Amino acid sequence: EDKVVQSPLSLVVHEGDTVTLNCSYEVTNFRSLLWYKQEKKAPTFLFMLTSSGIEKKSGRLSSILDKKELFSILNITATQTGDSAVYLCAALTGANSKLTFGKGITLSVRP
């Protein structure tokens, strides 16, 4: 059975802090690892990682994949209250692009 585990499940930080969100996976026919941010509504796409060791960056967010150790991290530097959300990690597998999600990490950024 495919499995994706995220840690910690929740996190409270203050504005300006740096956070690291973890995601490990055990799946068959792995293709890519995806990160999404979910506020009140639809999850919005952040990153798609297919190759090991190549960091992807978007502003204050960055992410990297380790295919040997089967994990990924999402870093957020200089956090802002607008970063408060649930962060979802998912493994993309198989020919039909099936996603298996972790349970999500709830990040709260206090002013």
Added chain:
Amino acid sequence: DVKVTQSSRYLVKRTGEKVFLECVQDMDHENMFWYRQDPGLGLRLIYFSYDVKMKEKGDIPEGYSVSREKKERFSLILESASTNQTSMYLCASGGDSNQPQHFGDGTRLSIL
């Protein structure tokens, strides 16, 4: 921008009713997906479709069926709604395996 539209944001139905949730995407994607999202359980895949009239069961298909008569539209059907199907339902669409899935805003369904 990819747009995935779900027909209702909130829906209240009664036990035993047949419920239809509709999803439309405008990007000509082959793949479409239905998930439910519950606190503490995350997103779980109910059904997906990789082509018109094609469907495959996800991880929790029991009590649900789907229909894909046109490429842009994917419907989730609760044949006889039960209270344990109260949940947030999310539709997604995606192209090939090099593209991420994009989500609709979700339908919060309550079964009374």
